[in-house]
Amino acid sequence: xxxxxxxxxxxxxxxxxxxxxxxxxxxxxxxxxxxxxxxxxxxxxxxxxxxxxxxxxxxxxxxxxxxxxxxxxxxxxxxxxxxxxxxxxxxxxxxxxxxxxxxxxxxxxxxxxxxxx
Amino acid sequence: xxxxxxxxxxxxxxxxxxxxxxxxxxxxxxxxxxxxxxxxxxxxxxxxxxxxxxxxxxxxxxxxxxxxxxxxxxxxxxxxxxxxxxxxxxxxxxxxxxxxxxxxxxxxx
Numbered sequence: 729x730x731x732x733x734x735x736x737x738x739x740x741x742x743x744x745x746x747x748x749x750x751x752x753x754x755x756x757x758x759x760x761x762x763x764x765x766x767x768x769x770x771x772x773x774x775x776x777x778x779x780x781x782x783x784x785x786x787x788x789x790x791x792x793x794x795x796x797x798x799x800x801x802x803x804x805x806x807x808x809x810x811x812x813x814x815x816x817x818x819x820x821x822x823x824x825x826x827x828x829x830x831x832x833x834x835x836x837x838x839x840x841x842x843x844x845x
Numbered sequence: 846x847x848x849x850x851x852x853x854x855x856x857x858x859x860x861x862x863x864x865x866x867x868x869x870x871x872x873x874x875x876x877x878x879x880x881x882x883x884x885x886x887x888x889x890x891x892x893x894x895x896x897x898x899x900x901x902x903x904x905x906x907x908x909x910x911x912x913x914x915x916x917x918x919x920x921x922x923x924x925x926x927x928x929x930x931x932x933x934x935x936x937x938x939x940x941x942x943x944x945x946x947x948x949x950x951x952x953x954x
Binding site: 731759761763768769770771772773776817819823827828829830831832833834835837838839 | 882
C-alpha cells in the first residue's frame, strides 16, 4: 500500500496478557517511530529506528515494552504483562530520512487502539 | 527541556471564517523544526505545514499559514476560509519527538 499500515486496528487484552502491534511503513522509508497517545492527549514518543537499528528508546515507559525492526522494514511493538494504564492508541510513523532530523515530516498510520481490561 | 504548549483545548469557528490555533514552544536548541498535524476522527495524523527555525518567511500551504514569532517562541497556525472538513484535532510538534496536547476545532455551518 501507499501509506503506513498498522494492525490490528483494535486490540482488547486481559490484564497480564502479552500483545504485539505491527507497523508496516512506507516502502523505502528509513526511519520508523512509535508513539503512545492516551485519550485526549498528544502523541508521546516511545522509540525510533533507523533501518534496523533502534537509536532511541528513551520513551518506553517500562521494561515491559519492547520494539524491534529486524529487517529494517516492518516493526513490532510488544507489550508484556499488559496493565490497564497501557490502554491507549499506539501510533506508528515513518519518514524517508535518517530520523532525528528537524525538517522532515512524519507519515502516520491510523494507529492501534489497545484496551486492557 | 523541550516542550510544546497548546492552551486551547477547544475552538469553534464559523464556516468561511479564519481561525488561529495557538502554539508555544520551549527549547535551547538553535536549529529546530515546527510542524502542525491534523488528526480527524479516523485517527491518522496528517501533515499540514512546516517552519524551520532559520526560516525568515512564515510558511504557507494553501489555506494554512504559520505565524512564526521566534523571539516569543510561538508558532500559531492560521486556517483561512474554514470548511466543515477542517473539524478535527490539531497538534503542534517540534522536530519528530515532541507534540502538544492538541486543540479540537469545530467548524460551524
